[in-house]
Amino acid sequence: MVMVQISEAEYKVLRAIQSMGGSAKESELSIDGLSDRDIASAISWLEVKGLIEVDRREIRTYALSAEGQRYLNKGLPELVLYERLKEKGEMTLDEVREYMPDTYRIALAQLAKFGIIPKGGKISFRDSGIEEVIERRQRYLSTLDPGDTEMLDHFRHRSGVIEEKTRIERIVRLKDASYEAIAGFNGEDLIGTLDPSIISSGSWKERNFRRYDLNSPTSSAKGSLKHPMTYLIEEIRRIFLNMGFTEMSGHFIESTLWDMDALFIPQDHPARDMQDTFYVDGENFKIDHPEISRRIKRIHEKGVDGYSGWGYKWSDSESKRLILRTHTTVNTARYLYENNIPPQAIFSVEKVFRHESVDWKHLAEFYQIEGAVYSRDVNVSTLKWILRDFYSELGFRDIRLVPSYYPYTEPSLDVIVNVNGREVELGGSGIFRPEVLKILGLKAPVMAWGMGLERLAMMYYGLTDVRDLYNTDFEFLSSFRFDTSNYIRKIMDKV
Numbered sequence: 423m424v425m426v427q428i429s430e431a432e433y434k435v436l437r438a439i440q441s442m443g444g445s446a447k448e449s450e451l452s453i454d455g456l457s458d459r460d461i462a463s464a465i466s467w468l469e470v471k472g473l474i475e476v477d478r479r480e481i482r483t484y485a486l487s488a489e490g491q492r493y494l495n496k497g498l499p500e501l502v503l504y505e506r507l508k509e510k511g512e513m514t515l516d517e518v519r520e521y522m523p524d525t526y527r528i529a530l531a532q533l534a535k536f537g538i539i540p541k542g543g544k545i546s547f548r549d550s551g552i553e554e555v556i557e558r559r560q561r562y563l564s565t566l567d568p569g570d571t572e573m574l575d576h577f578r579h580r581s582g583v584i585e586e587k588t589r590i591e592r593i594v595r596l597k598d599a600s601y602e603a604i605a606g607f608n609g610e611d612l613i614g615t616l617d618p619s620i621i622s623s624g625s626w627k628e629r630n631f632r633r634y635d636l637n638s639p640t641s642s643a644k645g646s647l648k649h650p651m652t653y654l655i656e657e658i659r660r661i662f663l664n665m666g667f668t669e670m671s672g673h674f675i676e677s678t679l680w681d682m683d684a685l686f687i688p689q690d691h692p693a694r695d696m697q698d699t700f701y702v703d704g705e706n707f708k709i710d711h712p713e714i715s716r717r718i719k720r721i722h723e724k725g726v727d728g729y730s731g732w733g734y735k736w737s738d739s740e741s742k743r744l745i746l747r748t749h750t751t752v753n754t755a756r757y758l759y760e761n762n763i764p765p766q767a768i769f770s771v772e773k774v775f776r777h778e779s780v781d782w783k784h785l786a787e788f789y790q791i792e793g794a795v796y797s798r799d800v801n802v803s804t805l806k807w808i809l810r811d812f813y814s815e816l817g818f819r820d821i822r823l824v825p826s827y828y829p830y831t832e833p834s835l836d837v838i839v840n841v842n843g844r845e846v847e848l849g850g851s852g853i854f855r856p857e858v859l860k861i862l863g864l865k866a867p868v869m870a871w872g873m874g875l876e877r878l879a880m881m882y883y884g885l886t887d888v889r890d891l892y893n894t895d896f897e898f899l900s901s902f903r904f905d906t907s908n909y910i911r912k913i914m915d916k917v
């Protein structure tokens with residue numbers, strides 16, 4: 423009989439199983455000098471060579487999701503509400519919503535299952551023996567004991583609190599052939615990895631190579647995924663292109679002439695302050711289309727068509743300062759100046775820069791979704807119609823325009839999106855003022871809008887911290903799933 427060859431690692435694994443009484447779980451094997459990967463590969467080899475028996479068992483494990491973790495720290499929504507009710511006796515639904523804006527829906531739904539149901543806009547405390555159940559649930563979050571099937575069942579049927587993972591556990595058992603292999607092992611170390619020294623020394627001639635096992639388990643590779651921001655930007659492009667818009671683009675570094683003066687922003691406007699705007703050093707930078715500055719000067723100083731202008735002395739050198747563009751409305755200004763025959767429908771999704779301190783809601787560089795329509799048919803109702811169409815494509819059905827102020831539009835309107843009762847401001851819009859049309863040499867009205875992309879992305883993906891969008895943790899990034907209907911459902915659950 424030809425003895426089956428085994429490697430040193432395989433020998434060690436066989437000995438380890440032997441010392442554990444002839445059978446062991448793979449996860450219990452711990453062997454000096456071998457990593458878990460080495461052990462896994464040795465087991466696969468031994469199985470292929472018919473030297474051990476292997477049983478496979480599916481193991482389920484449970485972990486808290488990010489949401490579950492929050493409940494562990496701050497209390498399950500139903501517990502939080504129950505305790506508050508106990509204290510107060512009675513609360514109006516508005517009070518409940520205010521007390522726990524992110525979780526009141528879940529809390530109300532859970533308490534309703536115990537018959538604590540709002541009546542006439544109020545919800546009252548009732549001692550119906552549920553405290554014990556809710557406290558058990560709360561305790562369960564810290565144990566996640568798979569043996570407590572009642573609690574496990576509860577949380578498995580409740581979305582988003584615990585995450586279930588399965589892995590395969592291999593149970594290995596020695597057989598007669600195993601003992602023969604152990605006895606016959608001659609200490610020969612097969613070449614597993616070929617390195618230059620083995621080749622140059624010629625030692626490979628005296629040694630044996632280990633064969634490849636194409637069936638041995640390896641960790642599974644993830645397919646390539648789009649970054650969540652890339653995905654959303656592509657979605658937005660697709661929506662605008664389908665609506666017949668043309669994409670425009672501009673530059674990070676701009677002159678204040680184009681970023682601000684051309685849009686009739688006065689030179690003493692607070693947004694130009696060093697606190698708000700990043701200025702860039704640089705002399706002799708050639709500003710394109712400088713011919714526009716004569717028109718800008720006249721209109722800033724004296725106005726046009728019965729409008730009085732700003733009545734100050736406009737400074738040419740101030741207009742030549744360089745900045746990181748503060749908004750992408752500068753793209754619109756440039757595009758329309760260069761393409762002044764109506765109609766035009768344009769958009770861009772590009773980065774802008776503001777001197778902000780970074781927190782959960784603010785970034786110093788962020789994307790703006792910019793758009794404009796230049797046509798005789800432009801008015802506030804077409805503006806509202808276009809914005810409504812755009813947002814509803816993304817899954818946000820309820821938007822509202824409220825009066826606002828921008829130096830370059832009249833009227834100016836801020837866009838507010840309603841996500842299940844919560845209102846979030848997404849950006850500005852309006853109809854360009856006559857001064858701006860004159861500066862840019864335009865013959866028809868223009869409606870324009872500029873919106874923060876990251877705010878939108880937070881709602882789209884159900885995030886509570888804007889910085890998460892630029893988190894570089896691979897596990898976190900690969901947890902995003904791109905299906906609009908899914909996200910909207912997630913938003914519904916959360917709010």
Ligand code: PHE
Pocket residue numbers: 748749750751828831834849850851852870871872873
């Ligand atoms: N540019 C404005 C901003 O940065 C938004 C805006 C664009 C307002 C177009 C009106 C018209 O917030």
